[in-house]
Amino acid sequence: MSRQFISHDKMTAWLDALSRDRAVLVPMDDCGTVTFRPYVPGRKALLDKMPVRAPKEGVFPQTETLLRFKYDKDPENLDRVKVQVREVLPTQKAVVVGGRPCGARGQLILDRVYNCDTMRDPYYVSRRENTLYVTVACTSAESTCFCHSVGSGPDDSEGSDVLLVPVEGGYVAEGVTERGRELLAEGDFESASQARMDEAGAVISRTRGQLGEAHDYSDAPRKLLERFDDMDFWNEQAAICISCGACTYLCPTCYCFNMTDEQSGLQGKRLRTWDTCMSFEFTLEGSGHNPRPTKAHRLRNRMGHKFAYYPELHEGLIACCGCGRCIKSCPVSLDIRAVVQAAQNHNAVPEEAEEKADA
Amino acid sequence: MSVLQELKEQIRAALPELDMVLGWEQGFDALHMRPLFIRTEKDLERLVLNPLCVHSLATYLPGLLRGAGNDKKVGLVVKGCDSRAVIQLVQEKLIPRDRVVMFGFGCNGIVSLQKLEAGAQGCSGIGSVEFAGDKVVLSAPDTKVELPFAEIRSGKCETCRYHNAIDADHFAGARVEEGAVPAKHPTLEEFEKLPLSERFAFWQEQMRRCVRCYACRNTCPMCVCRDHCIATSRNPHWLTQESSTAENFMFQMIHVMHLTGRCVECGECERACPLDIPLMLLRRSMNGVVRELFAYESGTDPDATPPLLTYQVEEETINERGW
Numbered sequence: 001m002s003r004q005f006i007s008h009d010k011m012t013a014w015l016d017a018l019s020r021d022r023a024v025l026v027p028m029d030d031c032g033t034v035t036f037r038p039y040v041p042g043r044k045a046l047l048d049k050m051p052v053r054a055p056k057e058g059v060f061p062q063t064e065t066l067l068r069f070k071y072d073k074d075p076e077n078l079d080r081v082k083v084q085v086r087e088v089l090p091t092q093k094a095v096v097v098g099g100r101p102c103g104a105r106g107q108l109i110l111d112r113v114y115n116c117d118t119m120r121d122p123y124y125v126s127r128r129e130n131t132l133y134v135t136v137a138c139t140s141a142e143s144t145c146f147c148h149s150v151g152s153g154p155d156d157s158e159g160s161d162v163l164l165v166p167v168e169g170g171y172v173a174e175g176v177t178e179r180g181r182e183l184l185a186e187g188d189f190e191s192a193s194q195a196r197m198d199e200a201g202a203v204i205s206r207t208r209g210q211l212g213e214a215h216d217y218s219d220a221p222r223k224l225l226e227r228f229d230d231m232d233f234w235n236e237q238a239a240i241c242i243s244c245g246a247c248t249y250l251c252p253t254c255y256c257f258n259m260t261d262e263q264s265g266l267q268g269k270r271l272r273t274w275d276t277c278m279s280f281e282f283t284l285e286g287s288g289h290n291p292r293p294t295k296a297h298r299l300r301n302r303m304g305h306k307f308a309y310y311p312e313l314h315e316g317l318i319a320c321c322g323c324g325r326c327i328k329s330c331p332v333s334l335d336i337r338a339v340v341q342a343a344q345n346h347n348a349v350p351e352e353a354e355e356k357a358d359a
Numbered sequence: 360m361s362v363l364q365e366l367k368e369q370i371r372a373a374l375p376e377l378d379m380v381l382g383w384e385q386g387f388d389a390l391h392m393r394p395l396f397i398r399t400e401k402d403l404e405r406l407v408l409n410p411l412c413v414h415s416l417a418t419y420l421p422g423l424l425r426g427a428g429n430d431k432k433v434g435l436v437v438k439g440c441d442s443r444a445v446i447q448l449v450q451e452k453l454i455p456r457d458r459v460v461m462f463g464f465g466c467n468g469i470v471s472l473q474k475l476e477a478g479a480q481g482c483s484g485i486g487s488v489e490f491a492g493d494k495v496v497l498s499a500p501d502t503k504v505e506l507p508f509a510e511i512r513s514g515k516c517e518t519c520r521y522h523n524a525i526d527a528d529h530f531a532g533a534r535v536e537e538g539a540v541p542a543k544h545p546t547l548e549e550f551e552k553l554p555l556s557e558r559f560a561f562w563q564e565q566m567r568r569c570v571r572c573y574a575c576r577n578t579c580p581m582c583v584c585r586d587h588c589i590a591t592s593r594n595p596h597w598l599t600q601e602s603s604t605a606e607n608f609m610f611q612m613i614h615v616m617h618l619t620g621r622c623v624e625c626g627e628c629e630r631a632c633p634l635d636i637p638l639m640l641l642r643r644s645m646n647g648v649v650r651e652l653f654a655y656e657s658g659t660d661p662d663a664t665p666p667l668l669t670y671q672v673e674e675e676t677i678n679e680r681g682w
Contacts, residue, residue, distance in 0.1 A: 030568060033635050052633055053570065062570070062602045140483055143388035210484070240394040242418060243585070244577040246633050249570050262599045273600040276572070280586035281593070331578045331631035332414060333386035333393040 003197050004189040007170035014187030015097065016041045023094040025058050027051040036096065047098045047136050048166070054252035054325065055099035059127040060110060062249075062274045064090075066123065066259070070267040090127050095183065097134040102147045104133045104159035106252030106321035112314055113255055123272070132179055135160035136171070139203055141210035144324025146337060149215040152322060154207040165200035172200040215337065217318060221308040223344045228304070233346065234296035237303075237339045240332045241295045245276030247326035247336075253306070253319050256282075277301050299339070307340050362464055362532035363408045366436065369462055369529040370403060373434060377460060380434035381419060383412040389487050390472060394419070408436070410470045410490055413513070415625045417444035417580040424454050434460035438469070439521035443623035443658030444580035446526055450658070450665055451621070453583055463524025465535035468508070468516035470495075473635055475511045479504050515626035515639060518544045526661055547643045562608065568634045569607035575628035575638055576614060581621045589613065611641065619645040620667040623658040652677060 006014060018024050024039035027046045034049045036057060067087045074080035107128075114124035138145075138154040147153060157163040161180030164171035172192045175181030192200075227233050248254040258275040262268050275282060278299075283292045292298050310319035320336070327335050360368075370380050374397070384395035384405040392411045397403050416435045423433050437445065442461055449456045479485065479497050482504045489496040495511060497504045522535040541548075550558065573590070576582045589597045590610045598613075599606055614628075615638075624646060628638045649655055653666035654676045666674075673679065 031564060031635075033568070035568070035634070063600070143484070239396045242574075242577040244574040244631070245572040246570075246574045246631070249572045250633060258600055260593075260600050262601065271599070271601055273602065279573075279591065281591050327387060329574075329633035331574050331627075333391040335387045338387070 003192040003200070004173045004175070004184055005167075005170055005192040005196055006164075006173055006187055006189045010188045011045070011047075011170070012041075015039055015045060017186045018095050018097070018183065021093065023092050025055070025094065025096045027098040036098075039097070045098060047164075048139075050100050050138075050142075050323070051098070052250065052325070052329065054106065054250060054323070055096045055103040055133070056107060056110065056252050056255075058094055058096040058133075059107065059124060059131050060255065060274075064123060064272045066270045066272050068267070068269045069261075069263075072266075090123060090130070092130060094127070094131040095134060096131060099133060099135050100138055100323065101135055101154060101156040101158075101160065101163070102145075102152060102321040102323040103252040104135045105147075105152050105156055106159070106323070107133070108159045109253040109310070109317070109319045109321070110255045112317075132161040132177075132183060133159060134162040134164065134180075134183065137163060137165040137200075137204060138207050139166050141207055142324060142328070144327040145211060145322065146215065146324060147322035148208065148211045149217060149337075150318045150320050150322040153204075154211070155204040165203060167196055167199045167203065172196050215341065217307060217340065217344075218316075220318075220340050220344055221311050221316075223346065224304050224308040224340065227343045227346060228300070230346075231296060233343070234300045235294075237342060238294075238296040238299040241278070241299055241334055242332055243278050243280070243295045243298070244331065245278050246329045246331065247334075248276040248278055248302070249274055250325040250329050252321050252323055252325070277305070303336065303339050303343070306336075363406070366408060366462060366464060366531035367403055367406060369531060370397065370406070370434065370436075371400060373460060373462075373529070374400065374403070376432065377434045378431045379423075380436070380460075380462070381416040382406045382436045382462075383408070383414065383416075389485050390475065406436075408464070409488075410468060410508070410512075411472075411488065412436075412438075413469045413472075413630060415441045415444055415578070415580050415627045417441050417448065417625075418578055418627065420445065420448060420454050420459065420580070421583045422585070424458055430458070432458045432460065434462060436462045436464070437524045437527065438464070438466040439519065439524055440466075440515070440623055440625040441580075442524035442527060443521060444625055445658075446661050447581065447621055447623055447658035447665070448583075449661055450663065451668065456661070460529070461524060461527040462529045462531065463527025464531045465523045465533060467522065467535055468512040468519070470511055471513040471630075474513075475506070478506045478511055513626055513630070514544070514546065515624055515629075518542075518624075521659070525659060543647065544639075544643050546637070546640060547647070550640055551644075563604055565636050566608040566611060567604045568636060569602070569611065570634060571602050571607060571610065572633065574631040574633060575611075575636075578627040578631040579614075579618070580625065580627065581618055581623070582614070611638070615641045615645055618642060620649045620653070620655065620665050621657055622646055 019039050025036040026039045027034050028037040029046055030037055034046055034051045035053045036051055065088050067085055070084045072082045114121040157176045161177045162183055163174045163176055173184060175184050256275045257272050259272050261270050284290045306319040311317055380397040382395045382397055383392045385407055386393035394414050394416055395405055442463055448454045482497055482499045482502050484499045485497045487498045493508050495506050495508050518540045520537055520540055522537060598609060622642045626639055655666045
């Protein structure tokens with residue numbers, strides 16, 4: 001397929017053009033940390049660093065107002081209260097520029113949950129349909145990267161509308177989808193020379209080389225389920241976990257949320273906010289009972305969800321995009337790869353195997 | 360004998376009497392260590408000790424020692440600041456001192472990975488880190504970078520006056536001499552020169568960035584409410600779940616107020632923050648207030664009572680009638 005090229009000095013004009021009638025989220029220096037921020041002309045985009053936060057917030061924001069409500073008392077009969085509800089459906093068109101292939105592909109994990117035959121989440125679907133992804137391929141791999149082990153790679157275009165591969169002086173661009181190609185028409189792109197396309201290919205194979213050999217997770221679902229009742233295993237794996245939510249909040253594929261009504265006086269709003277399965281309150285029931293009372297139960301759930309339960313429901317697709325944020329930002333360096341691999345390498349104790357056979 | 364060897368021998372000798380000893384081991388790459396729970400002599404082989412052993416292991420103590428009928432005895436390796444956390448927890452009767460064994464050593468400061476990464480720009484794929492006196496040598500496949508240790512040292516170490524673990528049951532290696540340090544941290548000194556409106560604007564900007572992951576709270580050895588924190592409790596419903604600047608600010612204010620007179624400035628909150636919010640600025644400010652009002656330094660004297668856990672009609676250090 002033909003590729004196009006845009007030089008660094010023309011990128012700003014393209015971002016300016018994109019932001020004319022859309023919200024544009026791009027990585028920026030935000031007080032020393034790189035995160036996605038709303039782009040407005042004059043602000044500087046940073047496209048060579050992986051943002052700390054995931055691109056999912058483009059379609060799945062941390063806080064979202066689902067509806068606003070207001071109670072009206074009938075002045076004739078104060079016992080009668082009428083409630084007015086106003087739904088707040090997002091309609092803004094948006095582009096997320098500068099995410100990595102892992103993050104864009106991670107979005108597809110959410111799609112299968114919020115936009116499928118059995119469930120259509122109108123808020124998510126509306127945002128998703130209005131949001132395009134312009135992804136930047138990776139020019140180097142970090143020690144926490146493992147996209148290649150979960151079926152992806154440094155130039156994976158799945159989930160992206162446009163893929164930019166950094167080369168000397170600019171980017172080689174591929175319009176992956178029809179709507180992505182329309183975005184390219186808004187910038188000053190030229191046809192990419194063979195030399196530039198070769199250079200782009202070399203950049204990608206170098207990054208691939210840095211990633212090393214891929215780990216095979218294909219038996220992870222079975223091995224994790226075998227360990228399900230082995231609380232000694234989970235206690236050991238979770239010992240250092242401090243139960244914060246850095247892993248889940250920075251994860252491109254974590255999609256759990258909480259809903260709360262925040263009322264002040266006679267009016268309020270219903271909010272949807274990110275939730276984290278690493279927190280005690282996540283499964284705390286109204287009765288006071290908690291089916292996941294310890295951090296070992298909760299870590300088991302996070303690993304199981306991503307590497308066993310989700311793949312079982314979705315044709316073996318692992319619900320992890322290998323970006324490594326959960327490893328890199330974990331305050332105690334708990335490594336999701338090591339936990340799953342420990343389950344894969346676990347040798348069943350003979351007595352336990354016998355017990356199972358008896359049952 | 361190296362400090363690590365000496366430490367290992369001390370732990371080896373004490374291990375039969377203990378349920379576990381907390382230390383550090385190599386993590387997923389050369390720059391990252393991770394906490395290690397030593398239960399057997401075999402686990403002990405994995406113990407490491409270097410300025411990348413950043414975590415405060417005291418954070419685990421209330422969870423490990425809590426509960427009726429729990430008679431676990433836990434050992435832990437402590438830097439000076441970590442030992443202060445243990446002492447403060449003991450003072451507040453949150454952990455029993457007789458079920459804790461502290462393995463101390465003289466700490467020359469720990470690394471700030473944030474500063475290290477900034478200093479090692481362009482040095483990707485660091486495969487090994489060597490600490491040679493006041494220098495740090497980072498080796499990557501194609502490059503070698505040498506940085507002065509002082510440049511990548513954690514900010515908290517700049518005003519540390521407790522390099523040696525206090526009240527340790529065992530002490531490995533020689534004691535580090537305490538040098539003269541400024542009473543007020545240079546970052547706070549600079550910050551307080553700004554007009555109030557600018558300081559407020561600074562915090563507004565920082566609090567907008569908070570992701571409310573509670574890593575700051577959960578790494579904090581003094582945050583003991585954990586599963587019952589009022590920031591996440593639904594009943595009572597003190598804070599909304601909204602991740603707005605105002606709500607984030609409110610949570611961080613609750614956090615800092617609950618630490619006033621208790622914070623030992625171990626810096627874990629700031630280190631753990633994935634967004635690098637300079638939370639220590641708040642802690643230092645409040646600790647300065649406590650020092651001034653109560654002449655109290657948290658976690659340094661096992662027999663002292665923290666000033667906000669007690670009450671005196673006339674505070675010795677506050678001249679109320681002299682106003």
